[in-house]
Amino acid sequence: MTDHLHRFIFEHASIRGELVQLSDSYQEVLRRREMPEGLARLTGEAMAAGALLVATLKFKGQLSLQFQGDGPVGLLLIQVGSDGGLRATARWNEDTPLPGPGATLAQFFGKGHLAITIEPKDEGERYQGLVGLGAGNLAEAVEGYFRDSEQLATRVWLTSDDHTAAGMLLQRLPGEEGDPDAWNRAGLLTDTLTMEELRGLDTGEILRRLFHEEDLRLFDPTPFRFHCNCSRERISNILLSMGEGEIRSLLEEQGVIETHCQFCNAGYRFDAVDIEHLFSDKPHHGPQTPPTQH
Template sequence: MTSHDFTQRFLFDETDVRGELATLDRSYVEVLAKHSYPEPVAQLLGEMLAAAALLCGTLKFEGLLVLQARSSGPIPLLMVECSSEREVRGIARYEEAEITASASLGELMPDGVLALTIDPRHGQRYQGIVPLEGANLAECLSGYFATSEQLPTRFWLNADGRRARGLLLQQLPPSRIKDAQARQDSWEHVVTLADTLTAEELLGLDNEVILHRLFHEEAVRLFDEQPVAFSCSCSRDRAANALISMGQADVESLLDEQQGEIRVDCQFCNEQQVFDAADITQIFAGGGTQTPGNTRH
């Protein structure tokens, strides 16, 4: 099977439905490598990464898409970011002692909410929030689109700690089929076919094989792959800007408290930026973040 990371769009030629498939291998492994996640957490984080990649192929924007789930349970936070260039990163917070291998999503994230945020480079920020309801993350995301009065959209997501994969189907505005009942029938038909896809098939089969397995009686066009990669947007300049926002007096006080070094950690990639007294003087003098500072990992 293809070993790189990508999304791939497909289109039904005779009905108003489009689809997207996501395959995350290396990027998923790189996210997991930054933290030691229990298996249920790693699985949910992989599913959310696949979902974010699918959504970036579906929603037209330039900027950043953020999927975030919060709860009062053993997993209080799942957060994934995907840029319009399909660069992904993700993180989870969890209480390991409270997590069991057989726990359901409702047990891991009770009283949860799911937020989808689009932060465009230009224009207004958008956020939608719905209760985290459903047997799995795919059902929750499908429910989000159902309640937010957007185009009917369904998700199928799976991850196993090595690979994260996703399938999305979305009904398009009327074009090929105008009759409302016929449109609904065609939508339900392709969704019913997609519901027969097993986790083993989604995780283990090529896209071409999956589409033939599900829709061999339909006219389906598969488009070119769009690469996905892990990338963290943290930098020394961003860490310096965060310190500047605190104000020089507070930063110098913190420097004294930390015995001459301020360490700024990135929660996503575990990279650490270290600033000493010379760095702080240089930053607040407008001299930038180059030497004499160091970056430590």
């Protein structure tokens, strides 16, 4: 299954919709970071939610969903770009059994919040909205975000299994209602869709089953893929920000500095020659040991 998001609108009602199915990108996240089943399923739902959210925005940049709390899972971070790049990471207490699939956000994160951050690439201000993590699920939290931060009536359905994550969003847009019953009708019809169907059927079949009596306009699909923007240059900048004294002390203690990206697990290795070059303002002459990336 390829990873795509489809946008559609109701021609005679102020309603827009989105449907996303993620397989390859979701599997790539799980391949790079083994997670307990319940957390893996939640990560899939969060990736689908991130794709739905970024598609509602008209900007070039990055959107993040960051879950934090004092529960057994301390952090779940999803980052999705307007170009379709997706990545995810999580941090949890490996000595504590985690909740299984279907658990509430509070069971995973305890007392905490979901921060939804929008970072435009070229222009515009960074924006962040916060949602409390109560006794509900992720779909309800996203609906609450739109209700409280955007003042838009929104319905969200999210699901994942071992192979695929999927989501659907309906949003009532401001303006005159050509069909005043359309919003309630669309929600009731979508509630008849099973989560297995949302994951397994293609978009055309889902929309035909739900809205065959409605007049829809379906737009070209948007592709999504796993993408991590880590690089040796970015890691070098982090080391520089830590200061020469601390880095040289760490190098003396360990003999080599090794770090791994928390998203893609790529390894970066800095030996004494690399650190000397990093902190030297003078051109480095003569043969150099090539940097190592695992």
